[in-house]
Amino acid sequence: MIVLGIETSCDETGVALIDADRGLLAHRLYSQTDLHAVYGGVVPELASRDHIQRLLPLVSAVLDEAGVDGHDLDAVVYTGGPGLLGALLTGASVARSLAWGWGIPALAVHHLEGHLLAPFLEDTGLDFPFLVLQVSGGHTQLIHARALGDYDLIGESIDDAAGEAFDKTAKLLGLGYPGGPALARLAEQGRSDALRLPRPMLDRPGLDMSFSGLKTAVLTALKKQVYRPEDVARAFEEAVTDTLVEKTRRGLEQTEAPALVVAGGVAANTTLRAGLKAMAQRQGVPVYFPRPEFCTDNGAMIALAGLRRLQAGQVTETGAPVVAARARWPLAELAPPAVA
CATH class of the missing domain: 3.30.420.40 (ATPase, nucleotide binding domain)
Structure with a gap:
């Protein structure tokens, strides 16, 4: 066929x-x-x-x-x-x-x-069931995929998707479009200990997420004019990564899924990939990413x-x-x- x-x-x-x-x-x-x-x-x-x-x-x-x-x-x-x-x-x-x-x-x-389903483009041995972290400019969701077409949405962003928050924060930093990749490149030059931003909704149960408040925190930091743009970018990227990693960990524990799939445009972010790989290793489950082009x-x-x-x-x-x-x-x- x-x-x-x-x-x-x-x-x-x-x-x-x-x-x-x-x-x-x-x-x-x-x-x-x-x-x-x-x-x-x-x-x-x-x-x-x-x-x-x-x-x-x-x-x-x-x-x-x-x-x-x-x-x-x-x-x-x-x-x-x-x-x-x-x-x-x-x-x-x-x-x-x-x-x-x-x-x-x-x-x-x-x-x-x-x-x-994009990871199935590679011959990795992946099979249902698995947990999906779908993270892009339009959607940030945790999905329990039991079988083809049998999907349970167990958590999502209640406002901006992670990719949308990346783009809007990049605009605050005066970066070009598309903002996500530009912010990630700038963050590579930043210091991790220069600024810490909030990790939204980690202090409450459940798997829903929120990223709109991070933009306000970035704006507040920039107005102080004491932080370098690259340090603000690093702090923002780390806040998003820590939030997604922790919510995904909770999703794995809740569903007892034997594998993790990470999909969507933000799945190409190297900091997020590293954080999710380390977490999945600690949880003892394999994690699958599509190739960056997919x-x-x-x-x-x-x-x-x-x-x-x-x-x-x-x-x-x-x-x-x-x-x-x-x-x-x-x-x-x-x-x-x-x-x-």
């Missing part, structure tokens, strides 16, 4: 081909970072228009690299949500049109399911998620294209594959 995956949930255009037997055949990713940098953030209308320009050339490039014709495919899968509605509809329109033209099924995939939004994770569902017997729609997308799609609404 060969599946084409298309990802257009926000500001990356991702296309990939995956084979059930041979694994990932080819993938391409185009980032719109330069397009949005001048505005200091993603402009939804510009994102949608750029996806329109990039998608078909990327599809052609992936098919050519793999030496595959569209009529050799078994299905086209695409991100159906959550995300920016215009961007999602662009991907859905192209995906369903291609599937209709090639006479094959199409399937909408949940963006977050793609992220939490931490951000990408077509490979969508292709894999669609393939897994199709292999499990997921029902798909054929015939005339039905274009639909969901800007909001709670992961809790997902279910195991619907078998005919």
Whole structure:
């Protein structure tokens, strides 16, 4: 079974081909970072228009690299949500049109399911069940993944996601867009003992998180004009890392999950990776990260998620294209594959 995956949930255009037997055949990713940098953030209308320009050339490039014709495919899968509605509809329109033209099924995939399955792109021996720390610009969640489509959300940020807090704090520090990677680079030059920021919500039970207050703490520190920007960046990164590590540790104890998966764009942060690896080692559980290129939004994770569902017997729609997308799609609404 060969599946084409298309990802257009926000500001990356991702296309990939995956084979059930041979694994990932080819993938391409185009980032719109330069397009949005001048505005200091993603402009939804510009994102949608750029996806329109990039998608078909990327599809052609992936098919050519793999030496595959569209009529050799078994299905086209695409991100159906959550995300920016215009961007999602662009991907859905192209995906369903291609599937209709090639006479094959199409399937909408949940963006977050793609992220939490991304470690399966590597042959690591990972299997269900496991605990997921999903940490990105839009979501910070702890998810108990029992089986494909059987996900229990046990903790999440009640305000800003961790990645969003990184970007907003970077803006306070006068760094460019995207702010997260720039802040992480600056933090490498900071001193760990120069400033300590609060570790939010660690003094109360439960697995929910909050990061908006850290921005206020950063602003207060900067107004004092006694701390170097690199020390503030280091203190912020350490506060976020300590919070995520401790909440994840509690999640492992609560669920007794035998493995930990860390997914999403912030999973590429080296300080967070080191903290989670050390904690998982102390807890005696293996921890799995996608390769950095598969931490951000990408077509490979969508292709894999669609393939897994199709292999499990997921029902798909054929015939005339039905274009639909969901800007909001709670992961809790997902279910195991619907078998005919």
